[in-house]
Structure formats: structure tokens, C-alpha cells
Amino acid sequence: MYDFTPKQLELQKKVRAFVKEYIDPIAKESDATGVLPLSVFKAWSEAGLACLVAPKRVGGPELDAVTCTMIMEELGYADLGVATAFGANNLCSYPVLLAGTPDQQKKHFRPLLTGNYGSFALTEPNAGSDAGAISTTARRDGDEYVINGIKCFITQGGVAATYVLFALTDKSKGSKGMSAFIVERDRPGLSTGKVEDKMGIHASNTVELILENVRVPASHLLGKEGDGMKLAMMSLDAGRLVVAAQAVGVAQRAMDECVEYAKKRMDNGKSLTDQQAVSFKIADMATAVEAGRLLVYHGAMLKAAHRSYSKNSAIAKLFCTDMAMQVARDAMEIMGTYGYTKDALIEKIWRDARILSIYEGTNQIQRIVIANAVLR
Numbered sequence: 001m002y003d004f005t006p007k008q009l010e011l012q013k014k015v016r017a018f019v020k021e022y023i024d025p026i027a028k029e030s031d032a033t034g035v036l037p038l039s040v041f042k043a044w045s046e047a048g049l050a051c052l053v054a055p056k057r058v059g060g061p062e063l064d065a066v067t068c069t070m071i072m073e074e075l076g077y078a079d080l081g082v083a084t085a086f087g088a089n090n091l092c093s094y095p096v097l098l099a100g101t102p103d104q105q106k107k108h109f110r111p112l113l114t115g116n117y118g119s120f121a122l123t124e125p126n127a128g129s130d131a132g133a134i135s136t137t138a139r140r141d142g143d144e145y146v147i148n149g150i151k152c153f154i155t156q157g158g159v160a161a162t163y164v165l166f167a168l169t170d171k172s173k174g175s176k177g178m179s180a181f182i183v184e185r186d187r188p189g190l191s192t193g194k195v196e197d198k199m200g201i202h203a204s205n206t207v208e209l210i211l212e213n214v215r216v217p218a219s220h221l222l223g224k225e226g227d228g229m230k231l232a233m234m235s236l237d238a239g240r241l242v243v244a245a246q247a248v249g250v251a252q253r254a255m256d257e258c259v260e261y262a263k264k265r266m267d268n269g270k271s272l273t274d275q276q277a278v279s280f281k282i283a284d285m286a287t288a289v290e291a292g293r294l295l296v297y298h299g300a301m302l303k304a305a306h307r308s309y310s311k312n313s314a315i316a317k318l319f320c321t322d323m324a325m326q327v328a329r330d331a332m333e334i335m336g337t338y339g340y341t342k343d344a345l346i347e348k349i350w351r352d353a354r355i356l357s358i359y360e361g362t363n364q365i366q367r368i369v370i371a372n373a374v375l376r
């Protein structure tokens with residue numbers, strides 16, 4: 001169903017080699033310190049992968065959805081924190097791909113393709129699942145917009161060079177008055193606030209953004225005033241497939257770690273895998289991972305074929321993220337006390353996996369999307 005082409009297999013090899021050279025050596029340290037060295041991202045950028053969806057005409061790799069999914073699965077397998085950090089450039093690029101003029105695309109993608117991060121800034125203290133409840137405003141003033149408000153939980157927000165930021169251009173219209181803007185980090189009045197101290201995915205940076213009379217040229221508006229909510233939701237459709245792919249990678253890694261351990265661990269003179277209770281659990285994990293993988297690549301194939309995929313992306317995210325948490329839990333169980341220590345990678349995987357069903361729309365929100373599609 002998802003036979004990779006020789007080109008995709010070549011790229012998979014390249015990503016695996018990158019992981020071995022750059023991510024494996026820093027993963028434990030980044031988890032402990034919360035710092036992902038910029039040199040790792042620069043190397044990713046030099047490998048031509050800094051913004052997978054950037055169009056060829058602006059110098060990007062313009063990879064199709066199946067190839068992006070494959071790469072995100074590999075990164076999820078390597079380290080979900082790094083995958084989340086690298087993935088930020090894709091998420092903030094979808095609104096620009098959907099509505100950006102050629103000039104806006106050049107402006108947005110240039111920094112992202114040259115070793116800089118970008119962020120997608122939608123969430124606010126009083127607007128998480130209900131994104132339409134944002135209160136950040138963008139008031140037109142001559143040839144500029146003046147932006148005021150607070151964004152929170154913004155991935156790579158503290159290290160990004162540019163943001164795609166959502167604000168109300170007409171408060172009276174609620175979510176229909178939401179618009180999307182390109183906002184550079186160095187605009188006067190823009191600062192970062194609280195840095196979140198998270199349970200996992202420590203390699204990714206999660207911060208608050210404070211906007212006090214931040215002026216951007218009117219030419220930074222993406223699409224028309226009022227297009228923001230539509231652009232945000234369409235971008236999240238794409239982002240959810242990415243999260244689902246990362247979840248499959250996380251689950252596969254959890255399973256591989258536990259299989260390796262269980263084969264070696266002796267119990268009453270037998271390997272743990274000789275216990276049917278253990279081998280059946282591993283069989284269930286393998287089944288769940290494979291089912292998740294099929295859902296993700298099916299969604300990616302629909303996207304790549306420019307077919308409707310919003311429901312499939314929500315289904316993939318719902319299934320794969322819960323599945324990853326379950327597989328991580330079962331893998332830790334099989335690894336016993338060792339699995340509960342920081343010596344075991346599964347401890348980190350379990351902490352990292354917990355975020356998957358929360359960000360880019362909680363799994364309750366995925367159920368709303370799926371039910372609306374099924375019942376309409």
C-alpha cells in the first residue's frame with residue numbers, strides 16, 4: 001500500500017544516516033538540558049530538509065505528503081522532541097503555501113531554508129481547542145497593521161526568526177474576523193515570555209509570545225482579512241498527519257526497545273519472549289503499529305493526490321497518538337523496573353509520547369472533526 005519509490009528509499013537512508021550522526025549523540029543531553037544545539041538544525045538545513053514543504057521555485061525541496069510522512073516517521077523514531085522542533089517549519093509554512101503571494105513566499109521561505117526556525121502562533125491563554133476565541137488583535141493603520149496580544153505554547157517560538165501569527169482584524173465577527181500574518185521576530189514590541197517546563201519533548205522549545213503594538217506592513221497579511229480561521233484549520237489538517245506519522249515512529253521505537261530487552265532478559269532460565277503473555281503483548285503492539293502506519297500513509301496518499309483528507313488526517317492522529325501511548329506503556333511494563341529508570345530510553349519515550357494526543361488539536365477535537373465529516 002505504501003511501497004516507497006527508490007528515491008524515497010534513498011531519502012530514508014539519508015535521514016537515518018543523519019539521525020545516527022547528529023541526533024543520536026545529542027538526544028539524551030537535550031532531554032536533560034532542554035537545549036537542542038542549533039548546529040543540528042543547521043546540518044538538517046544543509047541536508048536540504050529544513051522546510052520539507054517549501055516550493056522548488058523558492059529553493060525548497062517541495063516534497064510530497066508521502067515523502068514528508070516518511071521523514072517525520074523517521075524523526076519520531078529518533079527523538080520526538082527533535083521531530084517537533086524540526087516540524088515547526090512545516091506547520092508555519094502551510095498558510096503561506098495556501099494563501100501567500102510569490103513575494104510573501106519568498107520572504108517567508110528564505111529564512112526557513114537557511115537554518116532558521118519558524119513558528120505557527122495560534123494558541124492563546126484563553127483559546128486552545130476553541131481557536132476561534134483568540135483575542136489578539138491586528139488593527140489597520142495606514143499601510144500597516146498594529147498587533148497586540150499574547151500567544152502561548154508556541155513551538156520554537158523562542159528561537160524562531162519568523163512567525164505565522166493569527167489575530168482578529170474584526171473583533172465583531174469572532175472567528176470570521178481572524179486573519180493570518182507573517183511577523184518577523186525582530187519587529188519592535190515582540191518579545192518572548194514564559195518558557196514552558198514540559199514533561200517531555202525537551203528538545204523542542206515552547207514559549208509565550210508577547211505582542212505590544214507590533215507593526216507589520218499591510219503586505220504581510222496572508223490572503224484576505226477574515227481568511228485566518230480557514231487557513232489555520234487547513235494547516236492543522238496537514239499538521240495532524242505529521243503528528244500521526246511521528247506517533248508511528250515513536251510506537252515503533254518503543255516496541256523495538258522492548259523487543260531487544262525482552263529477548264535478552266532471562267526469567268527462570270528462559271528469555272522473556274518465551275512467555276506467551278509477553279509475546280502476545282508484543283504481537284498486539286506490532287498489530288497496532290502496522291494499523292497506525294496504514295492509516296497515516298493512506299491519509300498522506302490522499303493529500304498527495306489532492307483529494308479530501310481532513311477526516312483521514314483526524315482519524316490517523318486520533319488512532320496513532322493513542323496507540324503510541326499504549327505501546328509505550330506496554331513496552332515499559334515488559335521492561336519492568338529497568339524501564340522505569342532513566343537508563344532506559346523507554347522512560348523518555350513514554351514521557352515524550354504523552355504530548356501526541358494533546359497538541360495540534362486534542363483527540364477530543366479529532367473526534368469532533370471525524371463525527372462532523374461522518375454525520376454531515
Ligand SMILES: Cc1cc2nc3c(=O)[nH]c(=O)nc-3n(C[C@H](O)[C@H](O)[C@H](O)COP(=O)(O)OP(=O)(O)OC[C@H]3O[C@@H](n4cnc5c(N)ncnc54)[C@H](O)[C@@H]3O)c2cc1C
Nearest residue numbers: 120121122123128129130153154155206359360361362364
Ligand atoms: C508542547 C506543546 C506545543 C504546542 N505548540 C503549539 C504551536 O506551535 N502553536 C500553537 O498555536 N499552539 C501550540 N500548542 C497548543 C496546543 O495546540 C493546545 O494546547 C491544544 O490545542 C489544546 O488546547 P488547550 O491546552 O488550551 O486545552 P483546552 O482547550 O483547555 O482543553 C482542555 C480539555 O478539554 C477538552 N475539550 C476542549 N474543548 C472541547 C470540546 N469542544 N469537546 C470536547 N472536549 C473538549 C480537550 O480535549 C482537553 O482534553 C502546543 C501545546 C503544547 C503542549
